[in-house]
Amino acid sequence: MSKVRVRFAPSPTGGLHLGGVRTVLYNYLFAKKQGGDFVVRIEDTDQTRFVEGAEQYIFNCLTWCGMEPDESPVTGGPYAPYRQSERKELYRQYAEQLIRDGFAYYAFDTPEELEKMRNDFKTAENPSPQYDGKVRMQMKNSLTLPADDVKKLLDQNTRHVVRIKMTANETISFTDIIHHEVSFDSSLVDDKVLLKADGMPTYHLAVVVDDYLMKITHAFRGEEWLSSAPVHVLLWKYLFGLEHMPQWAHLPLIMGPSGKLSKRDGATYGFPVFAMNWIDPKSNELTEGFKEKGFLPEAFINLLAVLGWNDGSEQEMYSMDELIAHFSLDRVHAAGAKFDYEKAKWFNHEWIKKLPVTNYQQRVKEIFESKNVTVTDDKYFAKVLVLVKERCTLLTDFYDQAIFFFVQPANYDEASVKPKWDNEKQDFFTALITGYNAISDWNLISIETEFKNLATEKNIKLGELQMILRVMLVGSKMGPGVFVIEETIGKTETVNRIEKALTIFSLF
RNA sequence: GCCGCGUUGGUCAAGGGGUUAAGACGCCUCCCUUUCACGGAGGAAUCACGGGUUCGAAUCCCGUACGUGGUACCA
Structure with a gap:
């Protein structure tokens, strides 16, 4: 069996969201587990959607997450270039091969004509008509035009696209690693554009060609691609043979509180959606990232890994190495999972404690x-x-x-202190300052002993005193043990803070 | 509308013919600590619905409902 090769193929159009990172992660885990290659290929075939800085941003996210590609536009590799825009010239020959073999055709319809078709054929039962077997013979293409006209149009460099000629009444099926047998009726699939008027391939042609050329063995992508899988399967059959087709795994979607997770959800529900902060260069709009929100990459990876996968045990905390050891695609759920920010925070908390x-x-x-x-x-x-x-x-x-x-409290939780404050407390803390000043070896035991002895001597309940002391040092009722705080900030600082607080509390 | 995919507590989920249907997050109660946490002990809460198959169905089959994705010269 040939070496496992997987690819993550993002389009550099903006921030990298949760689902994208999880797709990379599953690719990465699978590759590492099998001792295979993890390649990153940039799918920038839509020039109108190019966004400055988006590609660099994606690589920054991968680095933060600890998933470095074996091959990519930046690291290079034996199948370079890894940017589809730089491979543009490659694709046309495959499109033409398909035309020669009768599997595709030239289409000269203008955007206006397409719009007209969609309008004309629109009915209540068919609200969005497709360019398919039912209408293609009424359109302007090399199937309907005389050969001479087609040649003339081509010679004149008339803007045109290449479309796949979908078969009729064929059941197209394939085995998906996660969904198992999936099948489609080819009559219901439209004649997807393969090569655009600007000469760029669409995703459909480009994935197939590049997966073949780059010897990809396993192709993982979000489930939103499942509906167009029949096009890809057919293309594989026509171009390179089904026996070379990678094994597909259509990963379940990560859902937001209402449907497919979008970056809007982040703003609406107050949690990050992108891996790292993303600032849209055009609008200057900032979308918050997990990194800047305060997440550890270990936690981010961990929570994503178990969103849709588990190894059957009760383990929930996994390091990257453990994930590589335990991961398997056959335990990936087929159903989408709703993202739970509370649980995400729990993972981060656990990792902060653990690391x-x-x-x-x-x-x-x-x-x-x-x-x-x-x-x-x-x-x-x-x-x-x-x-x-x-x-x-x-x-x-x-x-x-x-x-x-690091800094003295700016204000105090007076409401907690006031009811407990009296002359005896005032007296106690004044004496405490003297007592503390007399301590030569400032440590946990000496501090606590001094404090407790004095409390016993003055016959005051320890608890109330500790609470007040805490407010004096911290400003509020929080933090580690009071004596630990005193020991840490030191004698001088401790005494300073008590003195300062005393000037305020004495006015109660 | 049509097509695909899916459906175990609020969320993530284990379980795949016979179980008291695990566990985790969150929520609630209590203990610990006269702080906030951590930790510990409990609790409420689930097999979408309807038909089959079977001695027996959360588990198998068929419908329905619901959810979700697609339906672009976007990926």
């Missing part, structure tokens, strides 16, 4: 710096991150959870 902070320290540091907090001591920073990581769901949560380790 050593060194793994994401730099990213968190950037988040702090973007909020004008300068981190000077990386060791101190790492220590703080360890203390608060279990209460962070997103990387961006670290700021709120740890900011008090």
Whole structure:
């Protein structure tokens, strides 16, 4: 059996969304598991939809996710070029071969004529008429025009396309890895355009030709392609032989709260849809990405992998290596899955807890710096991150959870302190300052001992005091143990904060 | 409209003729902690519907409904 080769073939028209990343992921996992090649091919055959920067963006996303292609327009490879626009000249010969063999034909209909046809044939039962076996003999093409006219039109460089001539009353079926036997009635499939008037191939011709030329063995794509699969199967049969056709796997769709997931859902429901931030160069509109939202790539990959796949065990957390080891296409669901942002966040939380902070320290540091907090001591920073990581769901949560380790509270949860505040407390904290100042070896035990001894001496309940102390240090009732906070921020800072809070609380 | 694909709790899902129909997220209650989390113990909640086949159907078959995708010189 020949070496496994899979391809991810995005069209560089904008952001890379969840479903796209999962398609790459399944490609990648399958290839790595089989020791095969993972190639990225850019399908930029629609020049009108070209978007500046979109291709680079896709590669940035792949890098962030940790899925580097073996062959691509940037890394090159034995089947270059990997950009379909650069392969333009290649496709015409195949289109012409199909015409010679009677499987395709030239069509000269103008867009206006096509529109007229769709209008004329439109009925209640058939709201969107196709250019198919039922109408093609009434259109302007090399099937209806005399050969001489066709030649003349061609010689005059009249704008034309090449269309496939769909067979009639044939059952086209193939075996899909996920859906198993799938079949279609060819009479119901239209004469898809293969080569456009600008000389570019459509997706239909290009996938088949390139999958063949690039020796792709397994072709995975979203289920939205299933309906056009019969065209591809026929093209394979006519051009290269069904025995060379890759095995298809039409992956289930990832659904949003209402239907197919769209980038609009992100804005509407408040969760990211794209892998990374995407700014449309024309409109300047920003669509938020998982990365910038505060997701770890490990979590992003993990949550995508188990959205539509599981290995039959109860395991839910998988590293990329574990996924490669466990992944199999026959356990991929046939049904679409609704994306659940709550569960996505849970995965991220789990990965934040699981991974050593060194793994994401730099990213968190950037988040702090973007909020004008300068981190000077990386060791101190790492220590703080360890203390608060279990209460962070997103990387961006670290700021709120740890900011008090760097700056004094700007305001206090007075509502919690006020009812508990009295002269005895005032007295206690004044004495505490003295006691703390006298400590020479500032550590968890010495701090806690001093605090507790003083509380016993003054005969005040420990709990209330701890709560007040916490508010003095943090500003609110949150964070790790109070004594741990004191130890971490140090004696001077601790005393400073108590003194400062005292000036405010004493007015209660 | 037509065609394709699909249908186990709110969501992700295991299970593929005989099970008390796993587990996870979320939600609720309680414990821990006089903080927020983490952790722990419980709880509510499911086989779309109708017909078959069978001693027995969540599991097999057929319908229906619903969902979803396609129906472009877009991918």
